[in-house]
Amino acid sequence: MASAIDFYFDFSSPYGYFASTRIDALVAKYQREVKWHPILLGVVFQTTGSAPLTAIPLKGNYSLLDFERTARFHRIPYNRPETFPVSTQAAARGLLWLRATAGEAKAAEFGKAVYQAYFVDGVDIGNSANVAQIGAGIGVNAAALQAAIGTPEIKEQLKREVAQSIDRGVFGSPFLIVDDEPFWGFDRFDQLEATLKNGKI
């Protein structure tokens, strides 16, 4: 099997969420696997000098419209979260812990469940108890997950992984790397698929 696709995302990114609803079907079609990498855009933005989309004059209002129109266009369920953006450390740490203790497939299942909770079901994923409950919904021990989220080890691991993603050139969400070729944005899934199908464009 060809190498896995690296899927970088922030849990508060609507376009990352859209990507999360399509990535499994896409990689399955081309006999690939996907590795989920939660990042923290707040940290990335310290490198790029950027800010959350919705905080940028003019672009902010447009973005709110584009999130909703893009969801309708692609027929993806989407309900604008009340709190946006939200702190995503707890969810990101939870995913890293699950990857280490339960494997990549469970980590991916958790990633999709967190996105669905935040962008469809209105759950505040900034709250670690809520994140633990999302884990419980897919058969994870909620108490163990919540405890893990608070350990210094997992905090350090997330910092390290975010730094590594920046070293790799990741600056937004979603950001996908296929055989060293980077793709930024849900709106590059057409080019991503063409690359999976035919090789480098």
Add this chain to the structure above:
Amino acid sequence: MASAIDFYFDFSSPYGYFASTRIDALVAKYQREVKWHPILLGVVFQTTGSAPLTAIPLKGNYSLLDFERTARFHRIPYNRPETFPVSTQAAARGLLWLRATAGEAKAAEFGKAVYQAYFVDGVDIGNSANVAQIGAGIGVNAAALQAAIGTPEIKEQLKREVAQSIDRGVFGSPFLIVDDEPFWGFDRFDQLEATLKNGKI
């Protein structure tokens, strides 16, 4: 005929150039017309706090790759200009003068010719003599065009039009407005076309 589509762009924007190669066929298909609005991203960025793509850490390198890959993906001729970004005042003023003196169709023809000169033929469009020569190539009096570019009236008009575009929420290039619905980016042409075909998404 339904109302014209407003097409905002900066002459140094690769994605604006890509849009310029597709906008005519798109609007013709849906019995629309298009009005070309040159803007100055440098002025817009003072409002949004942004910077030229290629000047942003990490995003800059990616953008250079994305310009070329997007051109290949859509089979659009593209040669990376030596000077990038470039000052686009002269070309923008020329387009406004042509619109006033020769009509919208000539202005659009000029717009496409400037983009082609810059992104395909390697012409430095920051130079007003070169801009006048591009005009000559489509039958415009080069001396009259070059003189017009330097008048206080046309300078004021461009300032006014850029301010109006910002008032309308324009913050990037290309930026298209169809019946008050905004679309930012060449990668929203799919949503733009769906809207022209079926009405609001």
